[in-house]
Amino acid sequence: MWPDKQRGIRVSKEELLCKNACGYYGNPAWQGFCSKCWKERPRSAAGSTQDESPSNDRTPLTFSKFEEKKSSEKGRRINTVRKFFWGSPSPPKRQESSESYSNVLKAYQRLEPGDFTGFLKLLRSAPSQRLQSQCTAFLNTMEAYHDLEVQKQSDFVQDFYQSFAECFSSLPEVQVTCIMEHVEKLVMTRLHKWVFCHDSSDDEQKDLALQRRIRSFNWITPQMLGVPFPDKNAEVTGDPFLPAITAIIEMDAKRAPQDKLACVSKCSQHVFEGLSGSSTGPANADDFLSGMIYVVLKANPPRLHSNIKYVIRFGLPHSLMAGESGYYFTNLSCAVAFIEKLDGAALNLSPEEFEGYMLGQHVPSGGKGRPQVAGDTRLLLEDLKGRQEKVDQGVGALNTELHEWVQAVHSQLNEATTQFALVQKELTAQGFSPPSPEVPVEGAAGDQSVLVLTDQQEGPKDTVC
Numbered sequence: 001m002w003p004d005k006q007r008g009i010r011v012s013k014e015e016l017l018c019k020n021a022c023g024y025y026g027n028p029a030w031q032g033f034c035s036k037c038w039k040e041r042p043r044s045a046a047g048s049t050q051d052e053s054p055s056n057d058r059t060p061l062t063f064s065k066f067e068e069k070k071s072s073e074k075g076r077r078i079n080t081v082r083k084f085f086w087g088s089p090s091p092p093k094r095q096e097s098s099e100s101y102s103n104v105l106k107a108y109q110r111l112e113p114g115d116f117t118g119f120l121k122l123l124r125s126a127p128s129q130r131l132q133s134q135c136t137a138f139l140n141t142m143e144a145y146h147d148l149e150v151q152k153q154s155d156f157v158q159d160f161y162q163s164f165a166e167c168f169s170s171l172p173e174v175q176v177t178c179i180m181e182h183v184e185k186l187v188m189t190r191l192h193k194w195v196f197c198h199d200s201s202d203d204e205q206k207d208l209a210l211q212r213r214i215r216s217f218n219w220i221t222p223q224m225l226g227v228p229f230p231d232k233n234a235e236v237t238g239d240p241f242l243p244a245i246t247a248i249i250e251m252d253a254k255r256a257p258q259d260k261l262a263c264v265s266k267c268s269q270h271v272f273e274g275l276s277g278s279s280t281g282p283a284n285a286d287d288f289l290s291g292m293i294y295v296v297l298k299a300n301p302p303r304l305h306s307n308i309k310y311v312i313r314f315g316l317p318h319s320l321m322a323g324e325s326g327y328y329f330t331n332l333s334c335a336v337a338f339i340e341k342l343d344g345a346a347l348n349l350s351p352e353e354f355e356g357y358m359l360g361q362h363v364p365s366g367g368k369g370r371p372q373v374a375g376d377t378r379l380l381l382e383d384l385k386g387r388q389e390k391v392d393q394g395v396g397a398l399n400t401e402l403h404e405w406v407q408a409v410h411s412q413l414n415e416a417t418t419q420f421a422l423v424q425k426e427l428t429a430q431g432f433s434p435p436s437p438e439v440p441v442e443g444a445a446g447d448q449s450v451l452v453l454t455d456q457q458e459g460p461k462d463t464v465c
């Protein structure tokens with residue numbers, strides 16, 4: 001529709017990063033800030049408390065830096081949550097004796113990432129009893145108070161993550177992260193049914209609105225979005241983004257935020273694979289975001305808004321702010337934000353054209369719709385026809401040449417036969433007997449083929465060299 005240079009969607013990596021330039025990924029849900037900077041904004045700048053604005057800066061960037069991040073307000077909140085769940089405003093006593101505590105630490109240090117069963121076993125073992133009862137108490141309380149406003153529930157869960165991580169603050173960051181991923185899975189698998197798409201939020205209405213909006217965009221083609229769609233062959237083998245579409249649809253079935261994030265990552269990797277089939281060279285960040293928007297529009301994933309909000313509210317902060325999962329999640333959030341305010345200008349269409357498409361009066365012609373495929377097929381057939389004609393011409397020329405050659409051979413043979421008859425007559429007249437039929441044939445191999453061609457002729461043969 002228009003050259004690749006003029007793509008409608010442009011995004012640089014810098015634009016995906018937190019507005020505070022802290023180096024972490026921002027998110028439209030936090031107005032372009034990362035969750036940390038969003039929570040740490042001055043109260044005046046924050047203005048009135050918004051739905052998604054956690055009421056303070058309680059979440060530190062990394063678990064190990066928990067202590068140094070304490071502010072008085074945060075301290076107050078943490079104490080409240082501790083009283084609520086741990087029964088005392090003081091941090092949980094690590095273990096009864098320092099020896100058994102260090103044994104617990106050692107056991108947790110040996111945990112492999114992804115070994116959730118191992119984590120559960122460890123949590124149920126005798127030395128972990130205190131941690132386990134804390135988890136159980138927290139989950140029971142959360143269930144009992146599941147009517148609480150969802151933002152409060154989010155605050156409690158995030159505070160619980162922090163308090164829990166604090167028990168392991170002496171371990172290296174990477175191990176704390178691994179432990180906390182297991183904790184998140186344990187907690188959120190159980191709480192999902194209480195807090196997902198919570199009654200206190202307008203998530204359900206927003207899901208329906210987004211779903212309707214995406215459906216109304218069913219006329220948008222990859223070309224309109226500037227997605228470098230792979231070449232014509234892909235039309236035959238199917239949509240190269242199908243695995244990405246499947247992955248993003250699967251997200252709704254997962255319960256733990258990290259499992260939902262894993263679906264987003266899987267989807268994103270498939271988007272890159274889909275883009276790699278295009279002829280425009282390696283995919284860049286613009287292509288990736290365009291591809292992501294295309295996949296979201298095609299998939300219309302169930303409860304997309306709720307799923308994104310759920311991950312933001314109950315996911316581990318570090319998995320949203322950094323790393324691969326953070327990058328992909330930020331792109332998904334940007335794709336949804338783009339779709340929510342999508343208009344004609346974003347697709348290089350005039351308001352009239354956009355309106356026409358929305359009302360079903362126009363059908364995309366520049367895209368890979370049926371007319372485009374039919375056009376491509378017609379071109380292919382024309383090309384094939386041209387090649388067939390050339391082959392036909394070649395065959396005709398070859399036939400003529402062969403015919404002429406056979407005729408030339410025949411006339412040479414006739415001439416030779418005539419000359420032979422004359423010579424024979426002359427010899428007979430001079431009293432010689434005719435030569436024996438075994439006269440060897442002289443000449444090259446080519447001459448023998450002449451013999452084969454004319455072997456129905458009886459009698460001695462000669463060649464004309």
Ligand SMILES: [Zn+2]
Binds near residue numbers: 018020021023033034
């Ligand atoms: Zn930031």
